[in-house]
Amino acid sequence: MSSQKLDQYLQPSAEDQRKEETLEKKRLVYVPETPENLPESFFIGIGYDGERHSAFIKLYEPTRRKIYHWYDNTNHKPYCLSDQSVEKLNENQSLMAHTGLDHLEAVRKYDALRDQEIDATMIVARDPLSIGGRPIGCIRDIVKAWEADIKYVENFIYDRRLEPGMPYRISGGQLVAAEYEPSADALRAVEEFLENESEEYRALAHEWIRLLECPVPEFRRVALDIEVYSPIATRLPDPREAEHPVICASLLGSDGKMRLLLLKRAGFELEEELPEINVKPEYYESEEKLLVELFKVLLNYPIVVTFNGDDFDLRYLWHRAQRLGFGADQIPIEMGRDVASLKYGIHVDLYKFFFNRSIQIYAFGQKYREVTLDEIGESLIGMGKKEIEAPVSDLNYGELATYCFRDAEIVLKLTSLDDDLIMKLMTALSRISFMTIEDVTRQGVSGWIRSMLYNEHRKRNYLIPRPDDILDLKGMTVTEAVIKGKKYKGAIVVEPVPGVHFNVAVLDFASLYPSIIKNWNLGYETIRCPHEDDLCRNNIVPGTPHWVCKRQKALESLLIGSLRDLRVNWYKPKSRDKKLSQPLKSWYNVVQNGLKVILNASYGVFGADKFALYCPPVAEATAAIGRYAITETIEKAKSLGVEVFYGDTDSIFLGSPNPSQLEQLVDWSRSSLGMELEVDKNYRYLALSSRKKNYLGVYPDGSVDIKGLTGKKRHVPQFLKKAFYVMIDILSQVKSEGEFEAAKEKIKEIVKDCYLKLKRHQYPLEELAFSVMISRSPGGYVKTTPQHVKAALLLVQRGVEVKPGDLIAFVKVVGEPGVKPVQLASSDEIDSTKYMEYISSTFEQVLDALGTEFEELVGITKLESYFASGEEG
DNA sequence: GCGGACTGCTTACCT
DNA sequence: ACAGGTAAGCAGTCCGCG
Numbered sequence: 001m002s003s004q005k006l007d008q009y010l011q012p013s014a015e016d017q018r019k020e021e022t023l024e025k026k027r028l029v030y031v032p033e034t035p036e037n038l039p040e041s042f043f044i045g046i047g048y049d050g051e052r053h054s055a056f057i058k059l060y061e062p063t064r065r066k067i068y069h070w071y072d073n074t075n076h077k078p079y080c081l082s083d084q085s086v087e088k089l090n091e092n093q094s095l096m097a098h099t100g101l102d103h104l105e106a107v108r109k110y111d112a113l114r115d116q117e118i119d120a121t122m123i124v125a126r127d128p129l130s131i132g133g134r135p136i137g138c139i140r141d142i143v144k145a146w147e148a149d150i151k152y153v154e155n156f157i158y159d160r161r162l163e164p165g166m167p168y169r170i171s172g173g174q175l176v177a178a179e180y181e182p183s184a185d186a187l188r189a190v191e192e193f194l195e196n197e198s199e200e201y202r203a204l205a206h207e208w209i210r211l212l213e214c215p216v217p218e219f220r221r222v223a224l225d226i227e228v229y230s231p232i233a234t235r236l237p238d239p240r241e242a243e244h245p246v247i248c249a250s251l252l253g254s255d256g257k258m259r260l261l262l263l264k265r266a267g268f269e270l271e272e273e274l275p276e277i278n279v280k281p282e283y284y285e286s287e288e289k290l291l292v293e294l295f296k297v298l299l300n301y302p303i304v305v306t307f308n309g310d311d312f313d314l315r316y317l318w319h320r321a322q323r324l325g326f327g328a329d330q331i332p333i334e335m336g337r338d339v340a341s342l343k344y345g346i347h348v349d350l351y352k353f354f355f356n357r358s359i360q361i362y363a364f365g366q367k368y369r370e371v372t373l374d375e376i377g378e379s380l381i382g383m384g385k386k387e388i389e390a391p392v393s394d395l396n397y398g399e400l401a402t403y404c405f406r407d408a409e410i411v412l413k414l415t416s417l418d419d420d421l422i423m424k425l426m427t428a429l430s431r432i433s434f435m436t437i438e439d440v441t442r443q444g445v446s447g448w449i450r451s452m453l454y455n456e457h458r459k460r461n462y463l464i465p466r467p468d469d470i471l472d473l474k475g476m477t478v479t480e481a482v483i484k485g486k487k488y489k490g491a492i493v494v495e496p497v498p499g500v501h502f503n504v505a506v507l508d509f510a511s512l513y514p515s516i517i518k519n520w521n522l523g524y525e526t527i528r529c530p531h532e533d534d535l536c537r538n539n540i541v542p543g544t545p546h547w548v549c550k551r552q553k554a555l556e557s558l559l560i561g562s563l564r565d566l567r568v569n570w571y572k573p574k575s576r577d578k579k580l581s582q583p584l585k586s587w588y589n590v591v592q593n594g595l596k597v598i599l600n601a602s603y604g605v606f607g608a609d610k611f612a613l614y615c616p617p618v619a620e621a622t623a624a625i626g627r628y629a630i631t632e633t634i635e636k637a638k639s640l641g642v643e644v645f646y647g648d649t650d651s652i653f654l655g656s657p658n659p660s661q662l663e664q665l666v667d668w669s670r671s672s673l674g675m676e677l678e679v680d681k682n683y684r685y686l687a688l689s690s691r692k693k694n695y696l697g698v699y700p701d702g703s704v705d706i707k708g709l710t711g712k713k714r715h716v717p718q719f720l721k722k723a724f725y726v727m728i729d730i731l732s733q734v735k736s737e738g739e740f741e742a743a744k745e746k747i748k749e750i751v752k753d754c755y756l757k758l759k760r761h762q763y764p765l766e767e768l769a770f771s772v773m774i775s776r777s778p779g780g781y782v783k784t785t786p787q788h789v790k791a792a793l794l795l796v797q798r799g800v801e802v803k804p805g806d807l808i809a810f811v812k813v814v815g816e817p818g819v820k821p822v823q824l825a826s827s828d829e830i831d832s833t834k835y836m837e838y839i840s841s842t843f844e845q846v847l848d849a850l851g852t853e854f855e856e857l858v859g860i861t862k863l864e865s866y867f868a869s870g871e872e873g
Numbered sequence: 874g875c876g877g878a879c880t881g882c883t884t885a886c887c888t
Numbered sequence: 889a890c891a892g893g894t895a896a897g898c899a900g901t902c903c904g905c906g
Contacts, residue, residue, distance in 0.1 A: 357889095444890075445890060446890055447889095449890085482892080482893060482894090486892060487891090488891090490891070490893060491893070492893090513891095601890040603891070604891035605890045605891085606891085607890075607892085609889085610890095619890090619892095622891095623892075648893090649892095649893090691894080692894055693893075693895075708895075710895085713896095783899085783900090784898080784899045784900065786897090786899075787897085787898070787899095841896080841897095845895095
């Protein structure tokens with residue numbers, strides 16, 4: 001059936017329209033009332049009720065596995081702060097005339113930027129939008145205000161000292177924190193490794209232990225995926241228009257319940273049994289009934305998990321339901337500008353979470369390279385999307401259902417992987433950042449750190465500074481970056497000593513930057529502090545004119561420092577402790593990973609201009625101290641008679657150090673720098689070329705570290721990658737200097753084999769394809785048109801949709817423009833010469849280190865002439 | 874009009 | 889919307905060249 005005809009059929013008939021009008025208009029959305037009493041339940045979500053002018057929190061009760069809402073009954077109100085007195089503000093006509101103003105209240109605050117107590121006025125409003133959020137006429141536009149850009153629900157969390165992810169009870173209508181005491185074991189250990197720290201520091205560490213030791217419940221959840229009819233196969237349906245019907249919905253619960261809802265359509269045969277999946281399909285005569293049923297399921301689960309539900313599934317459902325005449329109280333979805341949330345439970349969009357670069361790199365170690373359900377599913381749980389031959393709209397019921405169901409299955413399995421690791425990671429991050437799971441999964445690491453610091457400010461009655469005040473007082477940077485356009489000088493990379501070095505030890509500083517922030521008391525408060533006496537002014541950061549305060553403590557230093565210490569001394573060792581049970585070990589691993597993500601970003605955020613506590617001198621000072629630490633350490637190593645072959649940021653590669661030399665170096669670092677230097681790894685041998693960030697390290701057991709070499713980069717064609725790894729395999733077996741000659745002979749064979757296969761077109765086109773990510777839409781490249789964009793433009797010409805983030809697979813061909821998308825190319829137009837160049841440069845990186853010229857090894861000139869006179873053209 | 878030297882853009886990587 | 893440093897390949901520009 002043609003798409004056109006089908007679309008016509010899908011227009012509602014007169015009879016359908018009558019049915020629609022008689023659709024039961026009962027209130028569908030169940031909003032749970034606050035119970036008078038509720039046993040231990042976890043605070044996982046938050047919302048603001050505009051009608052009741054009140055925040056409410058969503059509590060997950062783990063026995064009944066249901067959500068309960070608790071409405072604020074403490075009369076918390078939105079507010080911002082002014083440095084003017086109440087009397088002065090009373091004279092401000094526009095403020096006093098503002099309909100949203102509730103009242104003014106004099107308060108004392110501590111201004112950390114100036115290190116003094118100040119008088120301020122709380123401007124209390126009736127609703128959050130009056131403070132800020134409307135395009136015009138907000139209170140924050142009338143008076144210079146502090147703390148006016150913080151979301152109301154965040155203010156509510158900080159002010160009421162609430163802890164997202166932690167257990168609470170409702171007792172006689174009141175919300176009370178459920179007491180949780182960490183194990184004596186944990187408390188004792190923390191006391192031990194923090195014995196030399198201040199009282200204040202130890203108290204903070206205790207708080208973290210309480211938050212991070214507390215068990216996480218099992219979360220009942222449902223994975224949702226929908227399919228929508230589209231008349232044009234290559235175009236995705238627009239969720240804001242929601243023009244076409246929802247034809248299939250899959251719902252997979254962690255409780256084992258499964259639903260598969262299908263819309264009956266003319267021209268397709270009903271299939272009652274779906275052999276591929278073990279679920280009975282439900283056919284619906286009308287889309288309304290399908291949606292009603294779907295909404296009922298959404299209202300039954302505390303957590304709904306989607307992949308891109310914010311921008312597609314839930315958004316589409318919301319608009320579609322509106323279009324079909326559902327009333328607001330019949331749709332269980334709350335639609336924001338960028339977020340789709342739920343009225344009853346919470347919505348986790350895995351796409352947003354996996355998209356987070358820090359999560360991708362540090363939590364999942366680059367296991368997935370593209371942020372697509374197929375790639376993530378394939379690499380984390382070994383389950384990719386179902387392949388389909390035709391557009392979704394043309395599939396028969398069975399194929400459509402299996403396709404849709406598989407997506408939901410991947411989503412559910414991702415959240416269940418490794419004993420619900422992802423749910424636990426979200427909870428851990430939620431507790432560290434004082435944000436709900438819904439927010440933590442949608443914000444970047446700078447948002448988490450901001451929230452963590454804001455919370456501590458409130459806890460201590462600190463005024464949260466305005467970004468312009470920080471910048472005015474602390475200024476910009478003074479060092480010059482190596483890279484044009486960067487703000488300040490970063491880390492040092494030591495010039496490598498080319499060659500093969502046997503018996504190499506790699507030493508590094510245990511979380512260098514967080515250690516620096518801790519030891520040097522760095523923070524926006526303390527860098528270039530206001531005190532004018534020598535005590536502070538003489539405490540100079542090496543290589544900069546910046547001084548650091550000796551009088552007050554920076555919150556950043558306390559928080560980042562205590563998290564660092566807990567990770568290094570407690571969570572990381574515990575995650576490897578063989579005496580612990582598997583679930584406990586995996587929880588410790590989750591926490592240490594969460595901490596890693598946050599600590600890794602903890603320095604960078606201060607140099608990121610969108611960070612709420614942006615303070616360039618803090619970032620600059622951190623990097624400068626890092627440079628100082630590594631250069632001093634290199635000098636010390638040399639003075640001990642140890643050769644330094646290479647180093648990058650926080651590591652040094654040492655040639656055959658003896659135990660005594662290592663010990664002296666480590667001791668020196670502890671006493672002179674106050675930094676923990678440790679042996680990270682030992683290599684049987686290390687192959688260095690003259691290129692920085694580029695090496696091959698072989699461990700005693702024959703496993704290898706490959707860093708920066710082209711052969712391992714994502715975009716490199718398969719055939720070359722395979723050849724490269726065969727070479728690596730040969731090299732990994734080399735045990736002594738003398739064995740390199742034989743290895744080189746073998747490598748020579750690989751390369752020759754590669755050449756010949758290339759020449760004879762023996763590689764399938766797919767193996768010859770470069771695959772490069774396109775970071776904008778193809779039209780967005782105005783300065784230059786790189787090759788992958790040229791290929792993408794050829795695809796677009798043929799009606800293929802190309803979105804930012806897509807991988808473009810292209811091959812190099814003879815003639816203009818030199819590239820073609822792999823789908824459009826044929827074997828005989830491959831530009832063999834270009835590929836030869838690529839092979840040689842890839843191998844050269846390693847051969848350089850072995851002191852061998854590529855040409856000399858392979859005798860390239862002969863081959864080239866063979867090519868030139870050969871069967872080409 | 875063409876080619877080499879140069880700069881800048883883009884991607885992927887390292888810490 | 890964490891940072892800066894490095895490698896590689898290519899696109900585009902400038903300049904000299906009878």
